[in-house]
Amino acid sequence: MHQFKVVVLGAGGVGKSALTVRFIQDKFLEHYDPTIEEAYRRPITVDGETSALEVLDTAGAEQFTSLNEVYIKAGKGFVLVFSLTQEASLKEVDHLRKQIYRIKGDTGGSIPIVVVGTKLDLVTEREVHQNTIQTLASRWGLPFYETSAKRNWHVSEVFENLVRQMRVRYPTT
Numbered sequence: 001m002h003q004f005k006v007v008v009l010g011a012g013g014v015g016k017s018a019l020t021v022r023f024i025q026d027k028f029l030e031h032y033d034p035t036i037e038e039a040y041r042r043p044i045t046v047d048g049e050t051s052a053l054e055v056l057d058t059a060g061a062e063q064f065t066s067l068n069e070v071y072i073k074a075g076k077g078f079v080l081v082f083s084l085t086q087e088a089s090l091k092e093v094d095h096l097r098k099q100i101y102r103i104k105g106d107t108g109g110s111i112p113i114v115v116v117g118t119k120l121d122l123v124t125e126r127e128v129h130q131n132t133i134q135t136l137a138s139r140w141g142l143p144f145y146e147t148s149a150k151r152n153w154h155v156s157e158v159f160e161n162l163v164r165q166m167r168v169r170y171p172t173t
């Protein structure tokens with residue numbers, strides 16, 4: 001069976017833990033300790049094949065990017081999270097994306113990455129237009145999902161997409 005390490009990265013408060021816990025435990029946590037960093041395990045069946053996922057929900061502030069480096073080296077797939085209600089959080093995604101390519105020594109776009117906008121349910125607080133993120137994602141050559149951990153919208157699709165990418169990139173893992 002494939003065993004894949006997935007790292008969830010993004011600015012503080014964007015909903016990394018909520019997304020991870022929705023996927024792993026199918027519940028929504030209104031108040032999750034922002035300093036908690038935890039690795040979860042779960043099998044996932046995609047296209048009739050089951051893989052073992054380890055999902056690391058990171059909690060590092062930007063000043064701890066040296067820790068990110070350790071995670072990025074170990075990770076096979078990456079979920080880059082921003083909040084649809086916070087335009088500034090997109091910048092961190094761009095920064096992380098570049099950091100991943102630099103650390104992995106690969107700019108060819110073969111690293112499994114999914115970009116995720118969270119809090120889709122907070123319609124009146126939305127700051128990031130769909131056009132903005134669509135344009136960025138196509139420039140970056142990365143798949144993109146708008147999600148809500150609260151309502152459980154499109155959360156599983158994120159991880160399924162990543163699993164498909166990781167199977168292509170790491171067929172023997």
Ligand code: GDP
Pocket residue numbers: 010011012013014015016017018019029030031032033034118119120121122147148149150151
């Ligand atoms: P993290 O610091 O990136 O891990 O962010 P958290 O997962 O702790 O979420 C930060 C805040 O945003 C918490 O109050 C969450 O309840 C809230 N939140 C996260 N995801 C969603 C969502 O999809 N919808 C709504 N309405 N709130 C969310």
Ligand code: MG
Pocket residue numbers: 016017018032033034035036057058059
């Ligand atoms: Mg968190």
